[in-house]
Amino acid sequence: MDKIIYLDNAATSFPKPDIVHETVHKFYATTGVNPGRTGCDLGLAAEQMIHGTRVFLSGFFNPSLMAAGKPKDPNRLVFTLNATMSLNLIINGCVSSGDHIVTTLLEHNSVIRPVNHKVRDGGAEATYVAPDGEGYLDPEDIRKAIQPNTKLVILNHGSNVTGVVQDLESIGKVCKEAGVQFAVDSAQTAGVLPIDMAECHIDFLSFTGHKGLFGPTGTGGDLRGGRGGDSGDDFRWDGRAQCGALSPGGVSLSPGGGDAEPGGHRRSACGCELDRREGT
Ligand SMILES: Cc1ncc(COP(=O)(O)O)c(C=O)c1O
Secondary structure (H helix, E strand, O other): OOOOOOOOOOOOOOOOOHHHHHHHHHHHHHHOOOOOOOOOHHHHHHHHHHHHHHHHHHHHOOHHHHHOOOOOOOOOEEEEOOHHHHHHHHHHHHOOOOOEEEEEOOOOHHHHHHHHHHHHHOOOEEEEEOOOOOOOOOHHHHHHHOOOOEEEEEEEOEOOOOOOEOOHHHHHHHHHHHOOEEEEEOOOOEOOEOOOOOOOOOOEEEEEOOOOOOOOOOOEEEEEOOOOOOOOOOOOOOOOOOOOOOOOOOOOOOOOOOOEOOOOOEEOOOOOEEEOOOOO
């Protein structure tokens, strides 16, 4: 190919570092099987790779917990196709008819569209907080927008349009004080700017693998934060996706699928228990 100047890294990073191609190639050349389907050495190696990625990401987005010697439970992470799927999962899993959502006028379509859909067809309400003239959100405006029926505050860390980075710590404090779940779209900042879920009181962190984390396309996920806890969670990842096995190596890991037994545990396709009470 002729030499090109690539300026579209906010859409997806390119070229990926050589180690990304090498690792994907090595996986398919040497391991290349799904974990959870087989107890053979290859399946176990694939499972270890996935578990290692969980451990790494859980620490990467929770440096203060790591420093305190209290690492995040790596099973509070669900892998998805991308940030779009991660954000849809959060919104669909959190918001029901009669609930109120606080979001902003700065959001990507992967937030705006599912929120609008919830309002138009799902009986929910939403408030769209406006930024100031420079694109910054005032945490006090978020506080004012919260209502007794607010279920979720969801906004991006860094805007794909303006590049403005919001003060997550102050907004997270407002949400914590109000007892409302705080979801962050880190599509533009994960891997680019430090993010500390615990310090910013983030309940859901949506990330994509293919931008600042320099991973392959078709990767992303959601991390569950503090409230909701590590030892039990009433949140249901409403992915409506079903799959029987996990596909590593840069291919999607489908959440919300797997075996769901009424009244029992729901085991996700990525091998972790996502919610303990069916229907909650
Ligand atoms: C702010 C923001 N949120 C979400 C997304 C969706 O990311 P993905 O391509 O991983 O679905 C993007 C993509 O450009 C984005 O910029």
